[in-house]
Amino acid sequence: MSPLDLLVVAPLVFMVLSLLAGGWQRSLLALAIATMAALSVWLMTLDPGTAHVVGGWELPLGVLLRADGLAQMLVPAVTLTAGLTGLYALHQFAPESHASNAQTAAFWPLYYLMWSAANAAFLTTDLFNLYVTLEMASIAAVAMAAMGSVRAALRYLLIALLGSIFYLLGVALILSRYGTVDVTLLAGMAEADFATALALALMTGGLLVKAALFPLHGWLPPAHAAAPAPASALLSGLVVKIGFVITVRLWFEGLAAAATPAGLHVLGGIGALAILFGSLQAIRQESLKALVAYSTVAQIGYLFLAFPLIAGAGHAWAGLSFHAVAHMIAKAAMFLAAGLMLKAAAGPRIADLAGLARAMPLTVTAFGLAAVSLMGLPPSGGFSAKFLLVDAALRQGQAIHAAVMLIGGLLAAVYLFRPLAVAFSGSETPAVPAKAPSMVAAPLALALAALLLGFAGGPLAELATGGAPATVAQEPPPSLENTVKTASEDAQ
Amino acid sequence: MEALATGHLFALTGAVLVGLGLFGFITLRHALRQLLAVNVSGAGVFLMLGGLGRGAATTDPFPQALVITGIVVAVALTAFGAALTLRQAEEDHAAKEDDERGGKT
Amino acid sequence: MTAFLPLALLTLPLVAALISFAMPEARAVWRDASNILFALVKLALVGFLLLQAQGGVDFEWRYEFLPGHDFVLRVDAIALLFVTLSTFLWLIATIYAIAYFERGPNLARFFGFFNLCVLSATGVAISGTAITFFLFYELLTLATWPLVVHKGDEKSLTAGRVYLTYTLAGSAAFLAGILWLKALVGPLEFAAPPDLSPVPTLTLILIFVLLIGGLGVKAALLPFHGWLPQAMAAPAPVSALLHAVAVVKAGAYGILRVVHDIYGAGTVADLGLGLPLAFLASATILYGSLRAVMQNDIKKRLAYSTVSQVSYIVLGASLAGPIAAVGALVHLVHQGIMKITLFMCAGALANRLHIKAVTELDGAGRLMPVTMASFTIGALGMIGVPPVAGFISKWYLGSGGLEAGDAWVIAVLAGSSLLNSAYFLPLLYRAWLLPPQGDHAPVAELTGGWNRMLVLPAAVTALASLGAGLFASFPFSPLEWVSLIVDAGYLR
Numbered sequence A: 001m002s003p004l005d006l007l008v009v010a011p012l013v014f015m016v017l018s019l020l021a022g023g024w025q026r027s028l029l030a031l032a033i034a035t036m037a038a039l040s041v042w043l044m045t046l047d048p049g050t051a052h053v054v055g056g057w058e059l060p061l062g063v064l065l066r067a068d069g070l071a072q073m074l075v076p077a078v079t080l081t082a083g084l085t086g087l088y089a090l091h092q093f094a095p096e097s098h099a100s101n102a103q104t105a106a107f108w109p110l111y112y113l114m115w116s117a118a119n120a121a122f123l124t125t126d127l128f129n130l131y132v133t134l135e136m137a138s139i140a141a142v143a144m145a146a147m148g149s150v151r152a153a154l155r156y157l158l159i160a161l162l163g164s165i166f167y168l169l170g171v172a173l174i175l176s177r178y179g180t181v182d183v184t185l186l187a188g189m190a191e192a193d194f195a196t197a198l199a200l201a202l203m204t205g206g207l208l209v210k211a212a213l214f215p216l217h218g219w220l221p222p223a224h225a226a227a228p229a230p231a232s233a234l235l236s237g238l239v240v241k242i243g244f245v246i247t248v249r250l251w252f253e254g255l256a257a258a259a260t261p262a263g264l265h266v267l268g269g270i271g272a273l274a275i276l277f278g279s280l281q282a283i284r285q286e287s288l289k290a291l292v293a294y295s296t297v298a299q300i301g302y303l304f305l306a307f308p309l310i311a312g313a314g315h316a317w318a319g320l321s322f323h324a325v326a327h328m329i330a331k332a333a334m335f336l337a338a339g340l341m342l343k344a345a346a347g348p349r350i351a352d353l354a355g356l357a358r359a360m361p362l363t364v365t366a367f368g369l370a371a372v373s374l375m376g377l378p379p380s381g382g383f384s385a386k387f388l389l390v391d392a393a394l395r396q397g398q399a400i401h402a403a404v405m406l407i408g409g410l411l412a413a414v415y416l417f418r419p420l421a422v423a424f425s426g427s428e429t430p431a432v433p434a435k436a437p438s439m440v441a442a443p444l445a446l447a448l449a450a451l452l453l454g455f456a457g458g459p460l461a462e463l464a465t466g467g468a469p470a471t472v473a474q475e476p477p478p479s480l481e482n483t484v485k486t487a488s489e490d491a492q
Numbered sequence B: 001m002e003a004l005a006t007g008h009l010f011a012l013t014g015a016v017l018v019g020l021g022l023f024g025f026i027t028l029r030h031a032l033r034q035l036l037a038v039n040v041s042g043a044g045v046f047l048m049l050g051g052l053g054r055g056a057a058t059t060d061p062f063p064q065a066l067v068i069t070g071i072v073v074a075v076a077l078t079a080f081g082a083a084l085t086l087r088q089a090e091e092d093h094a095a096k097e098d099d100e101r102g103g104k105t
Numbered sequence C: 001m002t003a004f005l006p007l008a009l010l011t012l013p014l015v016a017a018l019i020s021f022a023m024p025e026a027r028a029v030w031r032d033a034s035n036i037l038f039a040l041v042k043l044a045l046v047g048f049l050l051l052q053a054q055g056g057v058d059f060e061w062r063y064e065f066l067p068g069h070d071f072v073l074r075v076d077a078i079a080l081l082f083v084t085l086s087t088f089l090w091l092i093a094t095i096y097a098i099a100y101f102e103r104g105p106n107l108a109r110f111f112g113f114f115n116l117c118v119l120s121a122t123g124v125a126i127s128g129t130a131i132t133f134f135l136f137y138e139l140l141t142l143a144t145w146p147l148v149v150h151k152g153d154e155k156s157l158t159a160g161r162v163y164l165t166y167t168l169a170g171s172a173a174f175l176a177g178i179l180w181l182k183a184l185v186g187p188l189e190f191a192a193p194p195d196l197s198p199v200p201t202l203t204l205i206l207i208f209v210l211l212i213g214g215l216g217v218k219a220a221l222l223p224f225h226g227w228l229p230q231a232m233a234a235p236a237p238v239s240a241l242l243h244a245v246a247v248v249k250a251g252a253y254g255i256l257r258v259v260h261d262i263y264g265a266g267t268v269a270d271l272g273l274g275l276p277l278a279f280l281a282s283a284t285i286l287y288g289s290l291r292a293v294m295q296n297d298i299k300k301r302l303a304y305s306t307v308s309q310v311s312y313i314v315l316g317a318s319l320a321g322p323i324a325a326v327g328a329l330v331h332l333v334h335q336g337i338m339k340i341t342l343f344m345c346a347g348a349l350a351n352r353l354h355i356k357a358v359t360e361l362d363g364a365g366r367l368m369p370v371t372m373a374s375f376t377i378g379a380l381g382m383i384g385v386p387p388v389a390g391f392i393s394k395w396y397l398g399s400g401g402l403e404a405g406d407a408w409v410i411a412v413l414a415g416s417s418l419l420n421s422a423y424f425l426p427l428l429y430r431a432w433l434l435p436p437q438g439d440h441a442p443v444a445e446l447t448g449g450w451n452r453m454l455v456l457p458a459a460v461t462a463l464a465s466l467g468a469g470l471f472a473s474f475p476f477s478p479l480e481w482v483s484l485i486v487d488a489g490y491l492r
Helices: A003-045 A069-093 A100-125 A128-144 A149-176 A184-190 A194-211 A222-224 A229-254 A261-286 A288-305 A316-344 A361-375 A381-395 A399-424 A438-451 A457-465 A481-491 B002-027 B031-052 B061-104 C002-021 C025-054 C077-101 C109-125 C129-150 C155-183 C201-218 C227-233 C234-245 C247-264 C265-270 C274-294 C298-318 C322-351 C369-383 C389-403 C410-434 C449-470 C480-486
Strands: A048-052 A064-067 C059-066 C067-076
Touching: A003 A048, A003 A064, A003 A069, A064 A069, A064 A100, A064 A399, A064 C449, A069 A100, A069 A229, A069 A316, A069 A438, A069 A457, A069 C109, A069 C265, A100 A128, A100 A229, A100 A457, A128 A149, A128 A194, A128 A222, A128 B061, A149 A184, A149 A194, A149 A222, A149 B031, A149 B061, A149 C155, A184 A229, A184 A261, A194 A229, A194 A261, A222 A229, A222 A288, A222 A361, A229 A261, A229 A288, A229 A316, A261 A288, A261 A399, A261 A457, A288 A316, A288 A381, A288 A399, A288 C059, A316 A381, A316 A438, A316 A457, A361 A381, A361 A457, A381 A438, A381 C155, A381 C369, A399 C155, A399 C201, A457 C059, B002 B031, B031 B061, C002 C059, C002 C067, C002 C109, C025 C077, C067 C077, C067 C109, C067 C129, C077 C109, C077 C234, C077 C247, C077 C322, C077 C449, C077 C480, C109 C129, C109 C234, C129 C155, C129 C234, C129 C247, C155 C201, C155 C227, C155 C247, C201 C247, C227 C234, C227 C298, C234 C298, C234 C322, C247 C265, C247 C298, C247 C322, C265 C274, C274 C298, C274 C410, C298 C322, C298 C389, C322 C410, C322 C449, C322 C480, C369 C389, C369 C410, C369 C449, C389 C410, C389 C449
Parallel strands: none
Antiparallel strands: A048 A064, C059 C067
16 A cells, blocks of 8 residues: 555545444544545655556556655645645534534535545546546535535536536547557657647646636636535635646646647636636625635636746746645635634625624634735745746746736735725624634634745745656756856846 | 448547537536536547447457446436436425415415 | 844744734733833844944845745844834834723734734845845735724725735836846845846836836835825824834835845946936925925825925935935934824824814914924924934935035925925924913823823934934944945945
């Protein structure tokens, strides 16, 4: 057994146990968090590139699990996000509260299923196995969304299914062309012919639906806004990243040969549009959760805007990994905090939040800190990400990309400071029912983690670039003379 | 030569099915019909995948294994979608009844 | 060991902030005590550093916070000038704020963010690179926003929104500027200015505009001054701190750094940028003074006066030549001491006599003689009457103008002084020579703990501004310290 297997299998075991656990849900969660935390630490200590074939079936038939830098960052982030969200959910879906029995019974298996799907998606390099994890994640995500609105969930399911068809079509093409669907093998074989390009386009189209990249984001805001807070946190934090990570694996590793600069720039352009569109929509929202959901649409844009920057000078790859992690953690924190704030407020609208900064300072602090990271202001993981990306864009002379990212940060400030300002307003302190400590602590801990990410930039960037695909620009260790020299060359 | 033609036949039929399913998905409004349309497309993709394994003499089991897995996943999701559609219908029905009752009083 | 001293300068206010946030309202006395204690400890530390720096010892702490980007804290003579000012005024403003609010609501939050402001201002001062500077510059925005909206009424919220719009847009421009320049010439260390020769002139000018535009927002340079008068909605201690030390000074200090330590005064002059900047600063000086004359609200009048006075620093920075540089640096300190005096007096008048408008000021000198005496010293200093500190600044600025061959500077200074008299002397006339309106009893300024804590801080800073003028040639006076900096060749 390797930690790579266990990271996928253990949540599935917990899923089965949670069906049987009854009143022991709390102990099961504690066990799950401890197990997954230990496995995550183990994963981080592995050498980048460590791989393992499941069940001893060798490639090209077997399924490869691999710990590269991206996975070594994302899987521990999933552990943190899912674990703390679980602590929060423990009170919302408490086994002892008989009010929502059907939901309680359904939530926990879905929760572990999603955890397993996310880990599998970040660790696997087998395109068909990735299809299965996509569908696992879809089932869990749609079912969780259905807890809020069946209509939104149904819409989500149908569009996700359509995305899967496109993805699978691409996989079929790849299989017929190369006889394998393993990304690591494809990396050495892929050629820039029509079939490969078509397959890449089909798969990317399907994945962009799942990643909710503008203009394929339509399903996201209703589904994420309607779901219960912990479900929203997982949907926005984990699920959209799955589609994104698979896209990255295709474009920069498996089918990098067919990934033309033009294609990368198209994706980057769409990402830029997503940032602007999502931000403007978020500014227009009156409901708090819809605002946070549209913010996800905007933040996904950054992930794709980075695509054309990966191969050039700078540290865009690290910035990209940072952004995925920081957004995951900060967005989960924000949804959880928003959930608590809305429980205390008179209604779902932003205007109903007046005075909450006094009534629930810790929760508003969590919201504020998460907002700082999402806006990309220092010190936070979101800042480090945006900083590296803007730096890379300017070093490559992509002034427009840099400008879009900076403007996106300003727009984020416009929509995120609005609920904060309302929370600070008024002179009365609304009476707020007391909340369980772990429910308050979970979003705060997540938000602090997003903040602290900003202080661990150096080591984490090193982790992210470990085992990065060959297409990523590998720079010599930066030293003063070196940078000055390249810079003066640039200028000429 | 003949085997090649059958391979093409599988792929072409699959492509037609995918196209039909897509057309249905776009033109149909009802969730259940859209679900069926996606399934038609899915069947098309599986047909293409399955057709790949057909060699002149031997049959490659790898694509077949993928198809089987894919069908299992597709069935599960279709069942889930059908259940959701049912829930949606029930909710709509209940909302309609509520409206009617509200209209009478 | 001593390498960590710069870090200690930041840790002290951070710990004070955390204590303030965590301390329950019932233990407000402990919060006050710890705030004052930490300020005193920091003052002692600064004293030690001053002695060291006089001997030419610089302290530096360096850490690679992101690949290729160093986080550098550097305590040198010029940084110490600003640090000493902010630390001294922190202590004063803390004592004043405690008395101003007595036991009002939301004070844990207030003092927490107040300390974070001090942390950011200190960080701005001791930043060793442009990027480190940016980190603290942005943190300053974040830390001051809750203070601006502290009252939570409609006016404060509007002020907060305007403040954020201006400052965040400004820092985005600044960030774009420094990353662009860094991409061209490598790290922007203040202690080791980059070689700009390979960069095309037009690019250099564009970057300069971005940098000065970004910094000019906080320095309230025309046309980016709009946020400052609005921010007067904040409580008086905030106005005092914002205007004297934190925000506007960070902007002005940044402009000094850009002109002297990144571009170098010579390059700025060669690019033909010094004169336009000097014109802009002069326009701001005259415009701010003109607007101040028109205000009836005392705090608004002081705010426009700040707009005008801070541009003296910019003017000094933009005129090539050591004498003007001395004027700029010394005004950084003098304006801080004098302006904080004025704001603390205005706050005390509003707090005890409910005097907010100029027309209500009649006879205030008889009701609160100590406060009005302090106010008078501050106002005379602003006008430039010897021997108050303001005279020294104006003297050096004027001589600097002559030295640089820009005799028109004298006209600007004279015009401004005339306008200063026009908006300050009527206040003094009303307060001292007209009989009081209404039937307010004289305030017992020196009896009772709260009154004393409210009145004496302003008296101390008033005496300090008198002392800085009278004993300008003594060791450790602002002027002597600045001359030491200039003699040591810090400003090239």
